Amino acid sequence: MSEASIKEIIETGLGSIGKIKIIRTLAEENKLATVYVLHKKTNLKREDIKNNLDDLVRIGWVTQSKYANVMYGINRENKYVGRLIEFFNDTGYIGQP
Numbered sequence: 001m002s003e004a005s006i007k008e009i010i011e012t013g014l015g016s017i018g019k020i021k022i023i024r025t026l027a028e029e030n031k032l033a034t035v036y037v038l039h040k041k042t043n044l045k046r047e048d049i050k051n052n053l054d055d056l057v058r059i060g061w062v063t064q065s066k067y068a069n070v071m072y073g074i075n076r077e078n079k080y081v082g083r084l085i086e087f088f089n090d091t092g093y094i095g096q097p
Contacts, residue, residue, distance in 0.1 A: 009059050009080065018044050019052045023074065026062065027085050028094055032071035 004012075014020060021042040026033060029041075038049050053072055056062035061081050065071045075081050088094040 004059070012055050012059050013061050013080065013084075015055070016052060018042070018048050019056060022049065022052055022056065023061065023081070023084065024088060024094055026072065026074035027088065030074075032065060032073045034069045034071060038072070 013023075021044060022038055025038055025041045029037070033041075035046055035049050035053070038044070038053075039046050042049070044052075053062060053064070057064050057072075060078050061075055063073045063075050065073070074085070076085070085094065
């Protein structure tokens, strides 16, 4: 996202329950995941996952790597992601069944 404001980044990153579930899943997995894995873990529609991932990759919260399949991972080096994961841990959102 070029020259995006902090507000735009946060609103894009947290704009839907689907994005929050994807961030949680990737943070808990702590490894790269395919759309299929995200679908199984979040129960979201694959099309919704792809659209949400496009936004999350664009703002730098999620990384995308192309191997045999396209793989996604949480970008722990992003300062907003780091704080968000810390918040999720502090509230018990991450690590709960």
